[in-house]
Amino acid sequence: MSEARYLEPGAKWSALLYGPLFAVLGYLAELLTSTTHTVAWVLVGLGLATITAPWIHARRRFLTVKVTDTDLWAGRESLPLKEISETSDVGAPTGARVLGGGWGTPRKYDELPIRLTDGTVVVAWAKDVRALRAALERT
Known part of the structure; x- marks a missing residue:
């Protein structure tokens, strides 16, 4: 692991x-x-x-959010880091899929729109979005 x-x-x-x-x-x-x-x-x-x-x-x-060397985990859903192309200055379009399987961002959590390599945008969430973004951008 x-x-x-x-x-x-x-x-x-x-x-x-x-x-x-x-x-x-x-x-x-x-x-x-x-x-x-x-x-x-x-x-x-x-x-x-x-x-x-x-x-x-x-x-x-x-509600656990975790970034490992290979994946971003939001709840029970995993997103491989190699599928993430951009985390800064990404706008979340209406209807963007929220990671973790919910209808929306969990209460008391902030959104982090993420552009994937196929051009789609998904919404990650965390209480500390800056730290999450820094962990995702670290290679």
């Missing part, structure tokens, strides 16, 4: 800790009162972690 020149994971696994941390804070807040519900807070922490895990997995699968 090629080394990544650019990697933007859709989510980090550390987000799994948010639910249990919330539960610990809730338990500590209850310690200030006379009653604590230890089992309930354990269940809350486990429940929040359980529903967060598929969310993280889905974001990592569908």
